[in-house]
Amino acid sequence: MDLKTIPLLKDLPEEALARLEATLERLAYPEGATILAQGGPPSQHLYLVARGRVALVDGEEEVEVLGPGAFFGFPSLFLGEPPALGVVAKEGVEVLRWPKEVFFWLLSYPEAARYFAARLGDRVRLRAGVRADLFTPVGRLVRRPPLYIAPGATVAEAARRMAQEGVSSLLVEGEPLGILTDRDLRNRVLAQERPSSTPVGEGLSWARTRFRRSRSVRM
Structure with missing residues (x-):
């Protein structure tokens, strides 16, 4: 995924985009994989859906579906608390993630x-x-x-x-x-x-x- 295609990121200075490119990790998850566990350890990363879809879940209930270009994990970063909702891959997905230091x-x-x-x-x-x-x-x-x-x-x-x-x-x-x-x-x-x-x-x-x-x- 080209970061310049993300509305939030496309207007950032080139040096900012360069840092984001240099610090990102690309991770793949199979369908059904838990990316963030509800009530689990606080998130240490900012996540961006690059390909596929993830579901926000409350127990067994699906609350919302996020597709490419959507961020998640940041409320847990803000509050320093366990994720209030779980994040599960609805299909095979690729996500980009950055450490919390980059988020702040x-x-x-x-x-x-x-x-x-x-x-x-x-x-x-x-x-x-x-x-x-x-x-x-x-x-x-x-x-x-x-x-x-x-x-x-x-x-x-x-x-x-x-x-x-x-x-x-x-x-x-x-x-x-x-x-x-x-x-x-x-x-x-x-x-x-x-x-x-x-x-x-x-x-x-x-x-x-x-x-x-x-x-x-x-x-």
């Missing part, structure tokens, strides 16, 4: 951050009961409440919260929601020598990634 690096590009934040935002709205009639009970989709931090909290407080909870990202309260990742703390706070007392939402565009309402929910 990808979020430094606004278009990528908006894309994934929109889908995570949909999952949060599902948990709140919006559109719950379309899926299995919300409590089974999200096993752990998403973690929020106020925009007035300091980056030091955010870092401590991530460490205590064992997660690599937090949702920043507000409308629209924002996302703060451990990569942001490393590259845009420490590396730029910002003080630890800097408020999360003090004019820092990385801390309040705007996202549009998405009509699709991805695992």
